[in-house]
Amino acid sequence: MKRKKKRLTRVFGLVSIVGALLAANGVLADGIERAVDYRQGVMNVFSWNMKAMGDMMKGKVAFDQEAFASHASDLAAAARLDLMPGFPEDSESDESAALPEIWMEFDDFEGKYRDLRKRSQALSEVAASGDKARLGEALDKTGKACKACHKKFKN
Ligand code: HEC
Numbered sequence: 001m002k003r004k005k006k007r008l009t010r011v012f013g014l015v016s017i018v019g020a021l022l023a024a025n026g027v028l029a030d031g032i033e034r035a036v037d038y039r040q041g042v043m044n045v046f047s048w049n050m051k052a053m054g055d056m057m058k059g060k061v062a063f064d065q066e067a068f069a070s071h072a073s074d075l076a077a078a079a080r081l082d083l084m085p086g087f088p089e090d091s092e093s094d095e096s097a098a099l100p101e102i103w104m105e106f107d108d109f110e111g112k113y114r115d116l117r118k119r120s121q122a123l124s125e126v127a128a129s130g131d132k133a134r135l136g137e138a139l140d141k142t143g144k145a146c147k148a149c150h151k152k153f154k155n
Contacts, residue, residue, distance in 0.1 A: 032091045039086035049075040065130050072127035076120040097155040112149040119145045
């Protein structure tokens with residue numbers, strides 16, 4: 001009787017350890033999912049504004065200085081977000097196009113984000129000044145900052 005109780009205790013102990021591990025894993029997966037949602041959400045804000053400006057420069061949509069400046073300002077504001085917490089160590093998942101190189105060369109990754117921040121800030125300043133001749137160049141440099149990061153760190 002006593003021995004049986006001991007065995008039961010051991011079984012319950014094991015069950016609760018396994019349960020705790022599964023729960024921890026669930027919390028981890030949930031954390032990664034939320035981080036992936038966050039970073040992709042920010043990326044989509046980038047791309048919404050880049051596309052609107054690109055369409056104007058390409059003549060797909062009539063150029064509207066005020067609208068352009070507003071998109072440039074929103075992009076610069078988005079690029080000031082603290083994005084790195086959206087890339088916690090090894091947060092790869094099926095839903096994500098993030099490459100493992102991010103965590104092997106995190107300084108470079110961070111640097112490329114700082115570069116986008118700088119470029120989009122410059123674009124926003126040019127856009128506010130209404131100097132259309134310089135807009136194309138500033139937009140181009142911003143687009144290159146997106147691509148430089150994607151080329152190395154995104155699938
Ligand atoms: C510092 C690196 C970096 C910079 C700069 C960057 N991106 Fe990204 N981008 C990524 C990574 C990494 C992913 C993949 C994220 C994932 O799927 O987890 C991504 C994904 C995306 C996606 C797909 C989002 C989705 O819903 O799956 C879009 C769109 C995008 N980026 C647009 C842009 C645009 C536009 C810019 C420039 C204004 C930009 N990105 C700048 C790293 C960057």
